[in-house]
Amino acid sequence: MSTPxxxxxxxxxxxxxxxxxxxxxPMNPPMTDWRGxxxxxxxxxxxxxAAVAHALHAQGAxxxxxxxxxxxxxxxxxxxxxxxxxxxxxxxxxxVARTARALLGQGPIDLVVYCAGHxxxxxxxxxxxxxxxxxxxxxxxxxLHVVHALMPALLARGSGHxxxxxxxxxxxxxxxxxxxxxxxxxxxxxxxxxxxxLAPRGLGVSVVHPGxxxxxxxxxxxxxxxxxxxxxxxxxxxxxxxxxGRFDIHFPKRFTRAMxxxxxxxxxxxxxxxxxxxxx
Numbered sequence: 001m002s003t004p005x006x007x008x009x010x011x012x013x014x015x016x017x018x019x020x021x022x023x024x025x026p027m028n029p030p031m032t033d034w035r036g037x038x039x040x041x042x043x044x045x046x047x048x049x050a051a052v053a054h055a056l057h058a059q060g061a062x063x064x065x066x067x068x069x070x071x072x073x074x075x076x077x078x079x080x081x082x083x084x085x086x087x088x089x090x091x092x093x094x095x096v097a098r099t100a101r102a103l104l105g106q107g108p109i110d111l112v113v114y115c116a117g118h119x120x121x122x123x124x125x126x127x128x129x130x131x132x133x134x135x136x137x138x139x140x141x142x143x144l145h146v147v148h149a150l151m152p153a154l155l156a157r158g159s160g161h162x163x164x165x166x167x168x169x170x171x172x173x174x175x176x177x178x179x180x181x182x183x184x185x186x187x188x189x190x191x192x193x194x195x196x197x198l199a200p201r202g203l204g205v206s207v208v209h210p211g212x213x214x215x216x217x218x219x220x221x222x223x224x225x226x227x228x229x230x231x232x233x234x235x236x237x238x239x240x241x242x243x244x245g246r247f248d249i250h251f252p253k254r255f256t257r258a259m260x261x262x263x264x265x266x267x268x269x270x271x272x273x274x275x276x277x278x279x280x
Contacts, residue, residue: 025245026244026245026246027195027199027245027246027247028161028199028204028205028206028242028245028246028247029159029161029202029204029245030242030243030244030245031110031111031161031204031242031243031245032243033060034056034059034060034061035059035060035061036060036061036062037060037061037062037110037111038061038062038064038103038106038107038108038109038110038111039053039056039061039062039063039064039109039110039111039112039113040064040066040086040103040109040111040112040113041053041056041063041064041065041066041112041113041115042066042067042088042090042112042113042114042115042116042142042146043066043067043090043114043115043116043117043165044065044066044067044073044076044115045065045067045068045069045072045073045076046067046072046215046216047115047117047213047215047216047231048115048165048210048213048215048231048234048235048238049065049067049113049115049116049165050065050072050076050231051230051231051232051234051235052113052115052234052235052238052239053065053076053080053083054076054080054232054235055232055235055236055239056239057080057082057083059239062082062083062084063080063082063083063084064083064084064086064103064109065077065083065084065085065086066085066086066087066088066090066099067087067088067116068087068088068089069087070085070087073085073086073087086099086102086103090116090138090141090142090143090145090146091137091138091141091142091145092145093145096142096145096146096149097145097148097149099149100146100149100150100153101149104150104153108153108157108159108160109150109153109154109160110159110160110161111160111161111162111163111204111242112146112150112160112161112162112163113163113165114142114143114146114147114162114163114164114165114187115165116138116139116142116143117138117139117165118134118135118137118138118139118180119135119179119180120135120179120180121176121177121180122176122177122178122179122180123175123176123178124178127178128179131179132178132179135179135180135183136183139180139183139184139186139187140183140186140187140190143164143187143190144190147162147190147194150162154198154203155201155203158201158202158203159202159203160203160204161203161204161205161206161242162191162194162198162203162204162205162206163205163206163207163208163238163242163249164187164188164190164191164206164207164208165187165208165210166184166185166187166188166191166207166208166209167180167181167184167209167210168209168210168211168250168255168256168259169181169184170182170183170184170185170186170187170188170209171185171209171259171260171262171263172262172263172270174274174278175274175278175280176280187207188207188209191205191206191207191247192207195247204245205247206241206242206246206247206248206249207247207248207249208238208241208249208250209248209249209250209251209256210234210250210251211226211227211228211229211250211251211252211255211256211259212226212227212228212229212255213228213229213230213231213233213234214228214229214230214231215231226255227252227254227255229251229252233251233252234251237249237251237252238251262274
């Protein structure tokens with residue numbers, strides 16, 4: 001259901017529908033025309049973030065890329081005319097706030113995608129507290145810094161979209177995911193709560209649950225990764241999810257649907273099945 005709203009776009013006034021999510025149909029305002037839209041991708045130096053930035057640029061979006069690696073961002077900007085590089089450490093709250101203010105000073109943000117991530121396999125028999133905290137700082141607290149910095153502007157404008165990249169590793173506890181999984185579960189929980197608060201105000205919120213994607217993070221895995229896909233395939237699935245107005249964007253479905261079914265199992269059969277499947 002939509003109701004008209006007077007908005008300013010490209011210097012002129014126009015009636016734009018306000019998306020009101022219902023029981024059926026898209027859960028978010030569908031995003032299909034990227035021409036002129038401003039997208040801030042946080043964690044876009046490689047992997048999924050870089051692939052999504054490339055895909056959105058090809059669709060006509062003005063892409064604003066952030067990551068710690070200034071060199072990688074400059075290479076991206078060189079290859080994608082009109083893109084902007086904003087080097088950033090997401091664990092630095094003040095730096096995130098300054099960057100957000102500078103970007104908003106140029107114009108509104110139509111979509112922010114939190115792609116920053118840190119991953120090392122860890123088990124309880126070899127706890128590494130500093131690395132546990134680093135997972136928390138980058139995977140979750142960094143997202144809070146970005147959301148906090150943009151929220152006043154998004155609420156004032158009454159439009160825009162927040163997309164958080166979580167993982168199927170956050171669905172349930174899994175071997176070697178002691179540090180990574182809880183932070184991704186927190187991101188999913190955060191997205192769900194943001195959606196409840198922001199969807200009635202016309203804002204979009206989505207959470208992305210990838211399976212295994214060929215990235216520098218997954219390259220360290222010493223096991224066979226089922227249904228492994230490329231970053232470009234992941235990016236295509238995300239753009240399709242935003243175009244369909246989905247809240248939960250998960251891929252590849254031949255793998256993620258099985259992981260979703262695991263969430264329904266009682267603990268005893270779940271633990272037994274995971275031990276049998278992993279040998280751990």
